[in-house]
Amino acid sequence: MLAVVETKPASVEAKPVLRVEGLKAYYQMNYFGVRREVRAVDDISLTIKRNEIYGIAGESSSGKSSLIKTIAGAITPPLRVVEGSVKFDFGGKELDVYAERPAMKAARWKHLSYVMQGSMNVLNPVRKVKHAFHDFAFKHMGLSEQDFRARVESHLQRIGLDPRVLEAYPHQLSGGMRQRLTIGLATVCEPEFIIADEPTTALDVLVQQDVLALIKEVQQRLGSSIIFVTHDMTVHAAIADRIGIVYAGRLVEEGPTIDVFERPQHPYTAHLIASLPRIGDTKKRIALPGKPPNLADPPSGCRFHPRCPLAIDKCTRENPPLVPRQTGRVACWRAGEVEAA
Numbered sequence: 055m056l057a058v059v060e061t062k063p064a065s066v067e068a069k070p071v072l073r074v075e076g077l078k079a080y081y082q083m084n085y086f087g088v089r090r091e092v093r094a095v096d097d098i099s100l101t102i103k104r105n106e107i108y109g110i111a112g113e114s115s116s117g118k119s120s121l122i123k124t125i126a127g128a129i130t131p132p133l134r135v136v137e138g139s140v141k142f143d144f145g146g147k148e149l150d151v152y153a154e155r156p157a158m159k160a161a162r163w164k165h166l167s168y169v170m171q172g173s174m175n176v177l178n179p180v181r182k183v184k185h186a187f188h189d190f191a192f193k194h195m196g197l198s199e200q201d202f203r204a205r206v207e208s209h210l211q212r213i214g215l216d217p218r219v220l221e222a223y224p225h226q227l228s229g230g231m232r233q234r235l236t237i238g239l240a241t242v243c244e245p246e247f248i249i250a251d252e253p254t255t256a257l258d259v260l261v262q263q264d265v266l267a268l269i270k271e272v273q274q275r276l277g278s279s280i281i282f283v284t285h286d287m288t289v290h291a292a293i294a295d296r297i298g299i300v301y302a303g304r305l306v307e308e309g310p311t312i313d314v315f316e317r318p319q320h321p322y323t324a325h326l327i328a329s330l331p332r333i334g335d336t337k338k339r340i341a342l343p344g345k346p347p348n349l350a351d352p353p354s355g356c357r358f359h360p361r362c363p364l365a366i367d368k369c370t371r372e373n374p375p376l377v378p379r380q381t382g383r384v385a386c387w388r389a390g391e392v393e394a395a
């Protein structure tokens with residue numbers, strides 16, 4: 055059964071900790087004189103509040119990873135920011151990710167941590183786990199070697215790991231333990247903001263639930279904000295306060311998790327939710343026709359129109375803006391006519 059978490063608006067302060075405005079990030083390639091541009095992040099604006107968990111959903115190749123990599127300031131060519139800005143507010147001090155590179159570098163780990171896709175495999179196989187903590191976190195914590203070790207050990211204990219894992223090599227640990235460790239690494243400096251790409255995807259269902267509970271527990275204890283990506287809507291249902299739905303490089307819908315699940319406003323969101331399995335429901339799931347568009351040559355107008363059951367002529371010509379609607383925002387000329395799943 056799908057259980058959607060209740061949101062926690064009372065504890066969420068109004069001031070955003072992250073503000074993304076008109077962000078465009080494209081893969082710009084040049085093959086033998088032929089330019090090719092993949093518009094992976096195409097005019098995205100969003101804000102995230104303190105103490106909030108924001109999930110980004112969408113099918114494969116929709117641009118989710120490119121978006122959070124760009125937010126983390128962790129992009130390398132051919133991906134480039136062509137327009138827009140990403141600004142954090144750390145303790146009342148604004149940090150513009152693309153205008154203040156050195157300050158951004160200094161903020162990493164201490165204020166902001168990034169758990170990359172497949173990060174449990176980034177632990178160096180030939181070095182003991184303790185070196186990863188030392189390499190990433192020691193210089194940001196301003197502690198003596200002894201106090202640093204004590205802090206890491208108590209942090210590991212708090213997240214359910216025996217401190218003896220520090221003396222182990224990564225291959226001696228299970229996948230679940232390695233993922234716990236990467237979450238431990240990302241949170242040992244108690245950052246205000248955590249960015250995570252598919253943090254539970256490679257794990258089996260039971261370990262996945264365990265890791266989700268851990269992420270939520272750590273987030274609540276630290277009062278930090280999290281933005282995370284997964285294509286798995288059941289993970290969003292379990293931990294996100296709000297969800298943003300990405301389709302073909304654009305944010306097409308956003309809102310409190312419970313509202314998005316109960317009253318989707320965009321036909322693409324309605325499809326994502328309708329295709330989730332439900333206990334006792336033997337109805338045949340109808341697949342969405344067609345494929346996600348090629349982002350080097352996306353369709354005109356609304357990018358979803360070639361696959362949309364509600365598309366009208368206007369959708370083929372005019373891109374719908376993302377506008378406030380009920381408790382969230384939606385980009386659809388026919389929002390309001392979408393039936394709940």
Ligand SMILES: Nc1ncnc2c1ncn2[C@@H]1O[C@H](COP(=O)(O)OP(=O)(O)OP(=O)(O)O)[C@@H](O)[C@H]1O
Nearest residue numbers: 081092094113114115116117118119120121285349
């Ligand atoms: N290094 C790259 N060079 C060129 N294009 C790329 C590169 N990496 C990703 N892309 C393209 O950018 C688009 C968005 O990809 P991205 O990985 O951000 O999507 P995603 O939603 O995270 O997908 P997944 O869930 O499969 O990880 C896709 O069209 C993809 O082919």
